[in-house]
Amino acid sequence: MGYAFLRPGLTREDPPVTSGRLFASLALVALAPGAAAAQFTTFVAPPPRVDTVIVADARLTPAPTADSLARANINNMKAWVDSAAGNAVDLRAEVATAAPLPQPGYFADGSPAPNTATPLPLIVLLGASAIGAGTVLLRRR
Amino acid sequence: MESSRRRSPWARRTGGALVATGLLLVTFAGTRYVEGAVRAEAVREQWEAAQVRAAVEATRNGVFTSVAAGGFTPGSPLARLRIPSIGLDEIVVAGVGDVELNVGPGHLPGSALPGQPGNSVISGHRDRHFLRLGGLALGDTVVTEMGPRRTQWIVVSRRVLGAGEPALFATVDATLTLTTCWPIRFFGPAPDRLVVTAKPLEPPAAGVQG
Numbered sequence: 001m002g003y004a005f006l007r008p009g010l011t012r013e014d015p016p017v018t019s020g021r022l023f024a025s026l027a028l029v030a031l032a033p034g035a036a037a038a039q040f041t042t043f044v045a046p047p048p049r050v051d052t053v054i055v056a057d058a059r060l061t062p063a064p065t066a067d068s069l070a071r072a073n074i075n076n077m078k079a080w081v082d083s084a085a086g087n088a089v090d091l092r093a094e095v096a097t098a099a100p101l102p103q104p105g106y107f108a109d110g111s112p113a114p115n116t117a118t119p120l121p122l123i124v125l126l127g128a129s130a131i132g133a134g135t136v137l138l139r140r141r
Numbered sequence: 142m143e144s145s146r147r148r149s150p151w152a153r154r155t156g157g158a159l160v161a162t163g164l165l166l167v168t169f170a171g172t173r174y175v176e177g178a179v180r181a182e183a184v185r186e187q188w189e190a191a192q193v194r195a196a197v198e199a200t201r202n203g204v205f206t207s208v209a210a211g212g213f214t215p216g217s218p219l220a221r222l223r224i225p226s227i228g229l230d231e232i233v234v235a236g237v238g239d240v241e242l243n244v245g246p247g248h249l250p251g252s253a254l255p256g257q258p259g260n261s262v263i264s265g266h267r268d269r270h271f272l273r274l275g276g277l278a279l280g281d282t283v284v285t286e287m288g289p290r291r292t293q294w295i296v297v298s299r300r301v302l303g304a305g306e307p308a309l310f311a312t313v314d315a316t317l318t319l320t321t322c323w324p325i326r327f328f329g330p331a332p333d334r335l336v337v338t339a340k341p342l343e344p345p346a347a348g349v350q351g
Contacts, residue, residue, distance in 0.1 A: 108251075108309075109309075109310055109311040110307040110309070110310060111307065111308070111309050112302075112304060112305050112306060112307060112308050112309070112334070113262075113264065113302070113304070113308040113309060113320040113334040113336055114237040114247070114249055114262070114264040114320060115237075115304070116237075116242060116264050116265060116266055116267065116271075116320065116321050116322045116334070117304070117322050117330035117331055118242075118266050118267075118268060118322070118330070119329065119330055120170045120173055120174070120268060121268050121327075121328050121329075122328045122329040122330075123166050123167075123169060123170040124166070124167060124170045124171075125328050126163075126166055127162075127163040127164070127165070127166030127167035127168075127169075127170065128163065128167060129163070130159045130160070130162045130163030130166065131159070131160050131163030131164060131167065132163075133156075133159050133163075134155070134156040134157065134158070134159030134160030134161075134162075134163060135156065135160060136156070137152045137153075137155050137156030137159065138152070138153065138156035138157065138160065140152055140156075
């Protein structure tokens with residue numbers, strides 16, 4: 001048993017390399033968070049100045065609309081969260097692929113008719129039926 | 142003999158529970174209906190007041206500058222819809238959400254305003270404002286009023302489509318589309334939609350700002 005894989009250029013025939021310093025380093029890395037009673041999860045970077053980038057890219061995006069602006073805001077939040085988690089974020093790609101979101105309730109060619117279905121008649125029928133059945137049961141001897 | 146005449150505890154409890162549940166359901170639905178009727182009356186008063194203001198302003202300035210009484214915020218009165226053949230006279234409100242449709246027929250945001258070029262879509266509940274829309278026949282007259290703009294429409298088509306089927310299409314010329322659920326007499330959420338299309342008798346008047 002040895003740690004030859006830690007030393008490039010060594011072969012199986014070479015004598016095993018054991019290093020007390022290596023063990024000490026690994027132990028320190030493993031135990032330090034516990035000793036500090038803290039959680040070291042990732043590097044938290046300050047949020048980048050995404051607004052400037054978004055505006056510059058939005059000018060390159062053909063025909064930006066209010067909808068795409070709303071989407072860009074969401075992307076900003078995602079970018080901020082990703083950057084806070086230490087993940088690399090390509091803001092240019094995010095903005096370039098952001099498509100205008102359909103606004104709820106807005107008229108689109110070929111869209112179905114608005115939802116006018118209402119359960120109120122059924123509720124009235126069920127309520128009246130329940131009252132009728134309950135009355136019959138109460139009057140039954 | 143006396144015990145046989147007494148109601149069984151099971152029947153008494155079940156009957157009481159059924160009556161209580163039924164009362165709750167009927168009260169809930171009745172509250173919604175009454176609330177809608179009260180708000181519809183308020184919306185009509187708003188509409189008439191706005192019409193008076195617009196008329197006074199038109200007399201003073203010679204032009205109408207506003208049409209909707211409350212702008213285009215959801216639930217505000219937007220137009221008046223009359224269909225003499227079925228006795229329909231309703232104030233159309235902006236929006237087609239649940240709250241708006243409880244008040245009156247709703248104008249679909251993004252569609253054209255009644256009388257303007259494009260497809261104007263107005264939807265309503267079949268159990269209230271559009272209860273008699275099923276009786277509309279081809280050739281019937283529909284009238285919309287929006288500020289000074291009064292448009293007469295002729296019903297040109299009447300279709301029944303599935304709830305998810307494409308029903309609304311953009312048009313270049315002025316079109317009025319009325320939609321409601323179908324069948325009219327149906328307990329529960331109706332599966333289909335009645336789509337009535339009308340075309341104006343005359344081209345929309347130009348120069349009137351909506």
